[in-house]
Amino acid sequence: MKYPFTGLNEYCLRLSEVLYSHRDKIHADLCFYTPLKALNFLGEHANYFTQQSFHKIYNPYVKKASVWHTTFQGSMYFPTSRHVKKILTIHDLNFLYDTEKNPNKIKRYLRALQNKIDRADSITVISQFTYNEVIKHLSVGSKPVEIIYNGCARPAEINTNNKPTFITDSKPFLFTIGTIAKKKNFHVLPALLKDNDYRLIISGVIQEHSYYQTILEEAKRNNVSQRVILTGPVSENDKYWLMKNAAFFLFPSVSEGFGIPVVEAMSLGTPVITSTFTSLPEISGNEGFCFNSFDPDDMRMTLSKASDEMNNNPDKRNALISRSKMFDWEISAKRYIDVYNSLL
Numbered sequence: 451m452k453y454p455f456t457g458l459n460e461y462c463l464r465l466s467e468v469l470y471s472h473r474d475k476i477h478a479d480l481c482f483y484t485p486l487k488a489l490n491f492l493g494e495h496a497n498y499f500t501q502q503s504f505h506k507i508y509n510p511y512v513k514k515a516s517v518w519h520t521t522f523q524g525s526m527y528f529p530t531s532r533h534v535k536k537i538l539t540i541h542d543l544n545f546l547y548d549t550e551k552n553p554n555k556i557k558r559y560l561r562a563l564q565n566k567i568d569r570a571d572s573i574t575v576i577s578q579f580t581y582n583e584v585i586k587h588l589s590v591g592s593k594p595v596e597i598i599y600n601g602c603a604r605p606a607e608i609n610t611n612n613k614p615t616f617i618t619d620s621k622p623f624l625f626t627i628g629t630i631a632k633k634k635n636f637h638v639l640p641a642l643l644k645d646n647d648y649r650l651i652i653s654g655v656i657q658e659h660s661y662y663q664t665i666l667e668e669a670k671r672n673n674v675s676q677r678v679i680l681t682g683p684v685s686e687n688d689k690y691w692l693m694k695n696a697a698f699f700l701f702p703s704v705s706e707g708f709g710i711p712v713v714e715a716m717s718l719g720t721p722v723i724t725s726t727f728t729s730l731p732e733i734s735g736n737e738g739f740c741f742n743s744f745d746p747d748d749m750r751m752t753l754s755k756a757s758d759e760m761n762n763n764p765d766k767r768n769a770l771i772s773r774s775k776m777f778d779w780e781i782s783a784k785r786y787i788d789v790y791n792s793l794l
């Protein structure tokens with residue numbers, strides 16, 4: 451939760467909220483290990499332990515712990531003590547496919563993750579795709595590996611009258627959200643605006659400024675700069691308004707362990723078009739649409755066919771909502787609680 455407006459923050463926040471609401475079902479006291487700026491994020495009555503940088507080397511927090519859950523495989527905060535049971539959640543092995551990473555660095559990442567797996571008592575992964583990746587590239591031995599899908603926050607009401615300030619008219623738009631980084635592949639999207647009136651709205655924290663410029667350059671190259679809006683991070687209300695009112699939610703990422711925004715959009719009945727990479731077809735299922743390639747003509751054809759199907763199939767939006775209900779933080783939290791209790 452050190453980095454707001456990210457998928458990992460969403461995972462930690464939503465899972466923590468539901469775990470705390472079911473704390474009476476855990477056979478031990480529940481304590482949340484948080485950075486100082488997130489202290490009391492569940493209210494002052496929850497138990498917290500504040501993260502300090504020296505904890506990467508010295509682990510005082512395990513002295514009273516029975517079970518420690520490391521919620522991200524890349525975390526430096528992983529107990530060395532043998533007296534505490536350890537759960538490791540692996541979201542993805544995206545680093546394996548980063549062509550810009552030094553091969554020796556990739557090997558070091560794999561060794562570091564294998565070391566954590568060796569020290570863990572239980573492993574959880576967030577998709578079947580991630581499970582397959584872990585089994586293929588790492589050794590888990592006889593340790594249990596549970597597939598526990600992420601959930602989806604379901605706001606009770608979307609205020610469709612409260613537009614984001616940068617929306618000043620009712621023109622149709624396409625929407626996507628995520629960290630502005632190469633793996634999200636957002637730069638392929640401006641080409642979709644050819645021969646139509648759509649605008650493209652891209653929201654998210656700028657992680658790679660050079661990639662932000664790449665998106666702008668693609669918009670200019672396709673002569674659609676005036677119709678491409680990069681908003682930076684947006685509030686929860688603005689995010690859900692954009693998802694609810696978009697003609698399509700687009701997610702062309704080439705590297706995902708799950709894809710929470712896809713489920714959020716589906717939960718609102720908004721049609722989604724994803725890439726065919728990694729976990730995304732698994733999450734969107736037959737109810738979603740996929741870009742079979744990133745050739746601009748092929749992508750525009752996919753968008754056109756998806757538009758036709760949405761217009762001709764009045765039940766499609768209900769099918770999307772139904773699909774999204776597979777991914778529920780209540781279900782996820784109960785599965786994690788079972789894992790906790792099995793180690794107590």
